[in-house]
Amino acid sequence: MSTLVYGFAVLGSLVAAAVGIHGLAGGTWTLVAPGLLPLGGFAIAMDRLGGFFLTLVAAAAAPVSLYAIDYDRGARRGLLAYLAFLGAMALVPLAANAMTFLVAWELMSLASWLLVGREPGTSRPAWAYAVMTHAGFACVLAGMLLLGARAGSLAFADWRAVAPALDGTTRSVVFVLLALGFASKAGAIPLHVWLPLAHPAAPSHVSALMSGVMVKLGVYGLLRAGLEWLVPGPVWWAAAVLLAGVASALVGVLYTLVERDLKRLLAFSTIENVGIVLIGVGAGMVFRAEGLGALAALALVAALYHAANHAAFKALLFLGAGSVLHATGTRSLDACGGLVKRMPWTAAAFLLGSVAIAGLPPLNGFVSEWLTFQALLQNLRLPRPELNLLFAVALAGLALTVGLAAAAFVRAFGITFLALPRSEAAAGAHEAPPLMRAGMVATALGCVALALGVTWIVSGLAAVVEPLAGAAPPLAVQAWGTVDVGQGFAALSMPVVGVALALALAAPLVALRLAGARRDRRTYETWGCGRMLQTARMEYTAASFASPFKRVFDFFYRPDRRVDVRAHAESRFFVEATTYASPTRSIFDDWLYGPVGRAIGQATTVARTIQSGHPNLYLAYILAALVAMLVLG
Amino acid sequence: MMAVCNLLAFLGLLAALLVVWRQSRPGRLQLFVAQSALLAALAAAIALYSGHRELLVVAAAFAVVKVIVVPRVLRRVVVGAPVRPVAPGRSAGLKLLGAGVLVLVSYVVMLPVTAATSLPTAGAIPLAFAASLLGLFVCVSGRDAFTHILGFLVFENGIFGLALLGAYGLPILVEAGVFLDVLVIVLIMEGVVVQIRREHASIDVDRLRELRG
Secondary structure: OHHHHHHHHHHHHHHHHHHHHHHHOOOOOEEEEOOOOOOOOEEEEOOHHHHHHHHHHHHHHHHHHHHHHHHOOOOOOOHHHHHHHHHHHHHHHHEOEHHHHHHHHHHHHHHHHHHHOOOOOOHHHHHHHHHHHHHHHHHHHHHHHHHHHHHOOOEHHHHHHHHHHOOHHHHHHHHHHHHHHHHHHHOOOOOOOHHHHHHHHOOHHHHHHHHHHHHHHHHHHHHHHHHHHOOOOOHHHHHHHHHHHHHHHHHHHHHHHHOOEHHHHHHHHHHHHHHHHHHHHHHHHHHHHOOOHHHHHHHHHHHHHHHHHHHHHHHHHHHHHHHHHHHHOOOEHHHOOOHHHHOHHHHHHHHHHHHHHOOOOOOHHHHHHHHHHHHHHHHHHOOOHHHHHHHHHHHHHHHHHHHHHHHHHHHHHHHHHOOOOOOHHHHOOOOOOHHHHHHHHHHHHHHHHHHHOHHHHHHHHHHHHHHHHOOOOOEEEEHHHEEEEOOOOEEEEHHHHHHHHHHHHHHHHHHHHHOOOOOOOOOOOOOOOOOOOOOHHHOOOHHHHHHHHHHHOHHHHOOOOEEEEEEOOOOOOOEEEEEEEOOOOOHHHHHHHHHHHHHHHHHHHHHHHHOOOOHHHHHHHHHHHHHHHHHHO | OHHHHHHHHHHHHHHHHHHHHOOOHHHHHHHHHHHHHHHHHHHHHHHHHHOOOHHHHHHHHHHHHHHHHHHHHHHHHHOOOOOOOOOOOOOHHHHHHHHHHHHHHHHHHHHHHHHHOOOOOHHHHHHHHHHHHHHHHHHHHOOEHHHHHHHHHHHHHHHHHHHHHHHOOOOHHHHHHHHHHHHHHHHHHHHHHHHHHHHHOOOEHHHHHHHOO
């Protein structure tokens, strides 16, 4: 049964990808069924932006569903929810009126909530996810209804026409509501709390889709709201998005660095990458608000490119994490180690994903982060010093983020796959079954294609963002696969970078050969730092790798250091066991969600006093409400 | 016509007031029967004067349901319970004061409506509305499940009267539905009351406080 469902999902995704690519290439169509929904009916329409996000959804869903055939073999629960989840995600970018959008959006949330809470022991993550996603839904609903009431229509096409005539306060209220709702889905700081809870709880193939694709639909909503429905907006909207992006990127990567649960680590990394996408979106909105359409288009190309890249490599990494979980039964980095020899396919795929997400050339993460940097560097064409300062902050934040991300994924890959196994489970790990490997290979190929096909992708995205930015981006494709940014401001050729890197790797071998080095091969054991004995307990662990970062960013992590030394019963000079723990405390839990939660708790305690248990009192409430309504109404 | 309507509606309101005042359970039941009979007569009178013959059917059905069937069911509920509440009751004076305030409120609320209607029955509308508010008030002030049911029925009678006076009755299909609803509700409540008595050896709702969440 599960094979049938996931096989159907693969086929459906391929069809949807074809439809999406048709839309991406400029095909437009609409489909209206007025009777299907109240308030405007069911209406979907294809445009380039919708086509891009549909392609993103479908292209990620196909390999992930293929992977799930083996990963989730024999599952009975959650199959229908999985199909509903895919269908809703495909519908969201096509919705042409508020009613269709909201129904698809809520269906997506409900289906993913069912999937998060599928396994036993996941009620708390599922609950946290339900609260955050519905708070976000309430914001989106309020924003859309307010805009719909003021515009006199719930069709998105009408909003574009009417919005410029609305007064500034209404527009700002609508934008803030929509932005809060979409940002909570995208996982922007400080609305990110559900990601590290829900992603580890969900089955890995679902985590891959939630993290790779679903959060991007939050970005999609933000693009529609900020650059289409409510255009032109004041520059502070854009600045807020840009700052939220910088904060998300930094906070996300800092948590990624110290997390010891593989899937939680990937969830924090999602927050970081959404931050990078939001930096691009925010920069595009700033440029747009300041009338620099071409630069806005450049920043948006970078943002969409990074969204696609993140979908590819984050899906790949979650599938890799799923394979590790499948093989070892643990998500703890400290319990893994040495998997590279036991799971070579998974290790290679995870390494490729790590290189890509760390933004190293010649893979796709490098391209989009490079483009984002170029877009930010062009801020010198803005004549406003306060905005230049903002961009300087964004540049510094992005640079720090990219560097820390590299460190975080050296740690994630190294601790999980290298050295000796640290647990029985890791020692007995096995390679993933064939279809799981096929899913990982397909996403890995996607990463490579996104890097090498940069010239085609950039031209395709330029057409997508042109209606949003109001101008074409200053990107030109030249010989040797070179992409030129800003009429000679900067240029990048991925094929040349790839060849140069290959040559640089080959050069020492050639040089040694030329210098007449000995050609016979000697076999000897790995160098063990001169130690006689090398065990897994002497290895560098996830905590020890993170320790220097905890010291440097002490103000952020606020770690507690606990060292418990248990002495021998006979003498305190003989140590029996030492345990060391250094848990971090979340700023957001302590300073934001804790107080808010306590305030809600107190409010409900106060409200409970009206619930006395006397039926007469309850009846009196009804009578009083009736009389009050009649007298005042 | 106006005088008859006003008289019948006034007597109906008086019956509701007496329900508030009386302590004995069978006595209140008698008052409810009387009020129902008055309303049936009101419906018949309006049918005769206005020429809406179908109202006669409604009046007959109303009489069957509210004067014969429902009281019979309620008598079964009262059987076994002491005639008067054994615990010291709240002062009837205070209750009557509250009821008086509600009658005032109903006049304040309904006078604009009366002014806007041209029907000859309009003058009695506040009376019927006051009767329905008094029904709710009986629910609020009552201490046992029987009184709650009775209050609900008086409330429902008031609404029936309101519909009669304000619009010469609802469409016959709606009336039929309402009668059926009332009958079913009374039967269900009878079951609930019997259950409560079995559990608590009393139909005093104060015992239900332990249901608090």
